[in-house]
Amino acid sequence: MDPLSIGLISIALLFAIVLLGAPVGLAMVLVGVGGFAAIVGIAPALSVLQTAAFETASNYSFTLVPLFMLMGNLISQSGMAADLFHGAEKLTRGRPGGLGAAGVTASAVFSTVSGSSLATASTMTKVAYPEMRKRGYDPRLATGSLAAGGTLGIMIPPSIALLLYALITEQSVGEMFLAGILPGVLAYILYVITVFIMARIWRGETELDPEQGPASLASWLEAGRLFAPAFGLFALVMGGLYGGFFTPTEAGGAGAAFALVYAVAKGMRWKGFVQALRATVETTATIFFILIGAEVLGFLVSTSQLSFGMVDFMRDAGLGPWQVLIAIMVFYIVLGCFMESLAMILLTVPIFFPVIVDSGFDPVWFGIIAVVTVELGLISPPVGMNLFMVKSVATELPLKTIMAGVVPFILSDIVRLAILILVPQIVLLLPGRL
Amino acid sequence: MTFSTRHHGPLARVARLAVAASELLAIAAVLALFVVVAFNILARSVFDASGAQINLMIPGAVELASYALLIAVFAALPAGLENGLIRVDVLTGLLPRGVHRVLDRFWFVILFAFAATLAWLFANQVLETWEQGEVTQDWGVPMWAIYVVVTIECVAFAIVSLAEVFDPIVKEAELG
Numbered sequence: 001m002d003p004l005s006i007g008l009i010s011i012a013l014l015f016a017i018v019l020l021g022a023p024v025g026l027a028m029v030l031v032g033v034g035g036f037a038a039i040v041g042i043a044p045a046l047s048v049l050q051t052a053a054f055e056t057a058s059n060y061s062f063t064l065v066p067l068f069m070l071m072g073n074l075i076s077q078s079g080m081a082a083d084l085f086h087g088a089e090k091l092t093r094g095r096p097g098g099l100g101a102a103g104v105t106a107s108a109v110f111s112t113v114s115g116s117s118l119a120t121a122s123t124m125t126k127v128a129y130p131e132m133r134k135r136g137y138d139p140r141l142a143t144g145s146l147a148a149g150g151t152l153g154i155m156i157p158p159s160i161a162l163l164l165y166a167l168i169t170e171q172s173v174g175e176m177f178l179a180g181i182l183p184g185v186l187a188y189i190l191y192v193i194t195v196f197i198m199a200r201i202w203r204g205e206t207e208l209d210p211e212q213g214p215a216s217l218a219s220w221l222e223a224g225r226l227f228a229p230a231f232g233l234f235a236l237v238m239g240g241l242y243g244g245f246f247t248p249t250e251a252g253g254a255g256a257a258f259a260l261v262y263a264v265a266k267g268m269r270w271k272g273f274v275q276a277l278r279a280t281v282e283t284t285a286t287i288f289f290i291l292i293g294a295e296v297l298g299f300l301v302s303t304s305q306l307s308f309g310m311v312d313f314m315r316d317a318g319l320g321p322w323q324v325l326i327a328i329m330v331f332y333i334v335l336g337c338f339m340e341s342l343a344m345i346l347l348t349v350p351i352f353f354p355v356i357v358d359s360g361f362d363p364v365w366f367g368i369i370a371v372v373t374v375e376l377g378l379i380s381p382p383v384g385m386n387l388f389m390v391k392s393v394a395t396e397l398p399l400k401t402i403m404a405g406v407v408p409f410i411l412s413d414i415v416r417l418a419i420l421i422l423v424p425q426i427v428l429l430l431p432g433r434l
Numbered sequence: 435m436t437f438s439t440r441h442h443g444p445l446a447r448v449a450r451l452a453v454a455a456s457e458l459l460a461i462a463a464v465l466a467l468f469v470v471v472a473f474n475i476l477a478r479s480v481f482d483a484s485g486a487q488i489n490l491m492i493p494g495a496v497e498l499a500s501y502a503l504l505i506a507v508f509a510a511l512p513a514g515l516e517n518g519l520i521r522v523d524v525l526t527g528l529l530p531r532g533v534h535r536v537l538d539r540f541w542f543v544i545l546f547a548f549a550a551t552l553a554w555l556f557a558n559q560v561l562e563t564w565e566q567g568e569v570t571q572d573w574g575v576p577m578w579a580i581y582v583v584v585t586i587e588c589v590a591f592a593i594v595s596l597a598e599v600f601d602p603i604v605k606e607a608e609l610g
Binding site for chain 1: 464471
């Protein structure tokens with residue numbers, strides 16, 4: 001059998017094995033080693049396995065992954081979420097949907113510094129959901145906005161998803177982070193608009209609390225005080241990175257140090273510190289297992305010349321670049337309904353990336369488009385993980401209420417995707433100025 | 435995944451010990467990585483501010499960070515099993531509970547084979563680097579010592595995987 005056929009069969013097997021419940025990293029290793037062995041022999045395949053495992057786990061470029069994880073886990077232990085919500089609420093009070101907009105605002109900032117969509121959805125729901133229900137918010141609007149708000153951090157730097165994309169495609173981490181800023185802000189604006197629109201359509205049981213007037217100067221100052229630590233962390237990491245003070249790894253280390261000092265100042269105990277470390281270790285295992293799998297799979301993809309085969313196939317089939325892109329995005333949206341977002345990026349990007357580059361698309365732009373599409377999976381029924389995070393707090397609500405609640409936000413994401421595809425300058429403007 | 439409270443055999447007890455020890459090692463390695471990187475940022479600030487007069491920077495920090503990551507990653511794997519590796523259960527969730535359980539154990543067998551193979555490959559590297567007298571570039575640490583640590587971590591990962599096949603230390607309910 002020729003290498004290309006082995007490559008194609010291997011990829012089909014990969015998805016079959018994943019669907020049969022194998023850990024994603026294990027499936028990638030199995031198929032990568034098996035396919036490579038079928039082409040060049042068992043001994044070289046084992047050598048590739050050993051090299052890929054050792055080199056990936058000791059790659060200095062990857063040291064920033066656990067450091068950013070640690071930063072996020074320390075922030076999650078610090079109680080910042082409540083401060084952000086109360087700060088945001090002071091700015092958005094006095095209009096229908098204001099509290100929902102506050103939830104989205106606080107989620108955007110918290111998910112940016114915590115780096116975890118799931119932690120944000122869970123934490124912000126604990127903080128904001130009881131208040132929203134007390135004020136008579138429609139449960140669909142309350143839960144939908146909080147589930148969707150948790151996804152915002154995947155785009156706004158420092159983002160683990162963009163970081164991993166940059167590492168596996170050998171793009172500049174700095175460029176990827178910059179590219180995510182405007183699409184992230186666009187997502188935030190569209191979500192807030194969605195909240196205000198849906199607050200008029202899904203009217204709750206009670207009207208606005210009459211004691212809540214529009215934001216005063218004092219409210220703005222208080223909100224600024226509550227937001228300052230999060231913006232300070234953002235400024236430290238991004239300013240340090242782009243000001244030439246930090247390498248990406250150092251930016252992660254500085255961010256983690258800031259988060260540690262802040263969390264301790266906010267009363268984090270030893271137990272909270274250990275929990276943050278344990279969470280970092282567990283996520284490190286999860287991500288690096290898949291990274292090792294991606295590295296092994298990469299050997300198979302290049303040896304079998306699978307990418308060239310796919311490009312030839314698409315040319316023979318008369319598919320243009322945009323048709324290829326749409327096919328990949330549809331695949332992402334479908335897969336995103338069933339698969340964890342980071343795993344999806346690590347699993348598919350090594351396969352699709354060469355095809356995308358060959359089709360003439362900008363790799364940074366594609367990274368943003370891919371992450372936006374993957375992000376949809378976090379709130380897409382039936383298995384969008386953020387839905388379950390919200391449900392774990394809003395236990396009295398049926399899941400279908402939460403699913404109904406996120407539909408307007410999914411539509412908002414689709415609008416954003418269309419805007420980013422039609423106006424790629426939104427993505428490429430800031431990296432172009434690096 | 436969380437550990438069940440029912441009685442377990444010797445394999446599960448060894449696996450628990452392996453998870454606890456690996457987790458401690460992984461936490462220590464992550465902390466070491468953090469300290470090396472964070473300290474060097476401060477030290478470099480002092481170095482720049484003093485006009486290169488005061489140099490407190492840790493020599494070979496890149497090497498230290500890299501090997502701290504290596505140790506953290508492999509030590510994290512057994513601990514990572516406790517929280518579950520990423521899987522797609524959309525199809526397996528529809529299967530009868532018994533079939534699901536068999537399939538689950540099958541993947542742990544494969545996971546064991548993977549971990550054991552890595553342990554064997556790294557053990558070979560221990561011997562090879564011992565014979566060649568290979569050392570790390572900056573600190574001159576014998577490479578065989580690093581490979582010994584990684585080999586032991588892979589053995590721990592293999593033990594935990596094997597325990598999941600014969601005497602699961604995670605709650606059955608967590609699996610499906």
